Amino acid sequence: MCDSCNCGGNTPPTVTIQKTGPHSNHSSSRKIVVEQDILCKNNSQGENNRKFFQQQQILTLNLVSSPGSGKTSILERTVRDLHQELAISVIEGDQQTARDAERIQATGAPAIQINTGTGCHLDAEMIRRALPQLNPPPHSLLFIENVGNLVCPALFDLGEAAKVAIISVTEGEDKPQKYPHMFRAASICLINKIDLLPYLDFDLALCKELALQVNPALQFFEVSAKSGEGLGAWYQWLRHEFSHCHHH
Amino acid sequence: MHEMSIAMSIIDIALSEAEKAGAQTIDEIEVEVGQLAAVMLESLRFCLEAAAKGTLTETATFTLINIPGHGHCLACQRDVAITEFPAQCDVCQGFGVSITAGTELKIRSISINGDNNGREE
Numbered sequence: 001m002c003d004s005c006n007c008g009g010n011t012p013p014t015v016t017i018q019k020t021g022p023h024s025n026h027s028s029s030r031k032i033v034v035e036q037d038i039l040c041k042n043n044s045q046g047e048n049n050r051k052f053f054q055q056q057q058i059l060t061l062n063l064v065s066s067p068g069s070g071k072t073s074i075l076e077r078t079v080r081d082l083h084q085e086l087a088i089s090v091i092e093g094d095q096q097t098a099r100d101a102e103r104i105q106a107t108g109a110p111a112i113q114i115n116t117g118t119g120c121h122l123d124a125e126m127i128r129r130a131l132p133q134l135n136p137p138p139h140s141l142l143f144i145e146n147v148g149n150l151v152c153p154a155l156f157d158l159g160e161a162a163k164v165a166i167i168s169v170t171e172g173e174d175k176p177q178k179y180p181h182m183f184r185a186a187s188i189c190l191i192n193k194i195d196l197l198p199y200l201d202f203d204l205a206l207c208k209e210l211a212l213q214v215n216p217a218l219q220f221f222e223v224s225a226k227s228g229e230g231l232g233a234w235y236q237w238l239r240h241e242f243s244h245c246h247h248h
Numbered sequence: 249m250h251e252m253s254i255a256m257s258i259i260d261i262a263l264s265e266a267e268k269a270g271a272q273t274i275d276e277i278e279v280e281v282g283q284l285a286a287v288m289l290e291s292l293r294f295c296l297e298a299a300a301k302g303t304l305t306e307t308a309t310f311t312l313i314n315i316p317g318h319g320h321c322l323a324c325q326r327d328v329a330i331t332e333f334p335a336q337c338d339v340c341q342g343f344g345v346s347i348t349a350g351t352e353l354k355i356r357s358i359s360i361n362g363d364n365n366g367r368e369e
């Protein structure tokens with residue numbers, strides 16, 4: 001456990017001292033072996049969040065995609081279709097504006113906006129601070145919509161049960177190979193805007209094949225937030241994961 | 249650009265280690281960056297210089313050590329060098345490769361000058 005943040009991880013204790021300079025009692029030059037994970041502080045807060053979610057039986061999903069893939073649209077639709085059977089709340093991350101939180105609130109679900117300013121990702125501490133304000137009830141579903149960015153959010157654990165990557169068919173099949181870290185960090189991939197397929201040359205099979213090369217365990221749902229096509233399977237998956245986290 | 253967050257974490261950790269050891273100056277900070285860690289060395293170096301300004305780390309040398317990527321091919325049970333994702337075995341061309349090295353992102357050591365007395369427990 002590292003002593004700056006108590007991340008019960010496998011980082012060995014810090015200070016090991018080797019004298020490298022002459023042995024005087026003043027101004028000795030020495031090397032201190034640190035061996036500390038740079039993301040240790042975020043990782044340990046992420047773990048704390050995860051423990052909280054498990055205790056409260058809150059299924060938390062971290063939605064990541066490039067800007068405009070349809071994260072908010074999918075959430076609006078999911079809330080409308082499921083809020084009768086499941087309590088759902090949402091944390092929205094954007095650099096600026098409260099627009100996405102307002103869109104979610106309009107569907108009837110509690111939502112809170114985090115503005116990251118120039119920051120390109122949410123981190124675990126931001127989630128910790130948002131939780132008492134949002135106050136998601138026990139036995140509920142919590143969606144976190146990350147900042148639209150396929151690079152940085154991959155590195156920052158928020159304490160989620162899973163990262164859900166969203167790619168829209170207007171983006172090109174090769175996105176998973178251009179941004180492999182995100183598709184490796186995700187366990188679910190929603191392919192959105194399939195209502196537009198007739199107008200595009202997007203090759204769905206190729207997209208999945210390229211994504212599976214990057215992450216052989218990735219599970220896909222082909223959906224349209226606009227027409228609703230394919231959302232049934234996504235909802236089934238959500239119900240299944242939700243009942244699973246219930247029985248912990 | 250997450251390199252800025254990473255640079256700031258490096259500075260934070262280095263400063264807290266230096267303070268614990270009663271450092272007056274920091275000569276060097278050694279950082280391990282795996283080839284598969286999603287961090288661009290050039291960009292990290294740039295961010296470190298910016299983030300170090302006005303702190304004890306300002307005069308330190310940042311040594312960025314690139315750790316090569318390695319994996320284990322599950323199909324042929326061999327260790328293979330992996331330079332990028334998708335991780336592909338160069339023998340069987342398969343993608344079932346578990347990564348064994350190259351994702352490191354850590355501070356290895358700091359070299360300091362300063363009073364050794366008084367601060368240590």
Ligand SMILES: Nc1nc2c(ncn2[C@@H]2O[C@H](COP(=O)(O)OP(=O)(O)OP(=O)(O)O)[C@@H](O)[C@H]2O)c(=O)[nH]1
Pocket residue numbers: 065066067068069070071072073074100147148192193194195196223224225226227
């Ligand atoms: N045709 C079609 N358009 C969609 C679909 N889903 C979203 N859109 C449109 O895509 C645009 C972006 O959708 P958002 O839901 O705001 O995307 P987002 O990922 O939340 O965007 P950021 O939060 O800005 O990163 C909007 O104009 C949506 O109407 C879909 O399934 N089909």
Ligand SMILES: [Mg+2]
Pocket residue numbers: 071072073100145
């Ligand atoms: Mg949005």
Ligand SMILES: [Zn+2]
Pocket residue numbers: 321322323324325337338339340341342
């Ligand atoms: Zn092989």
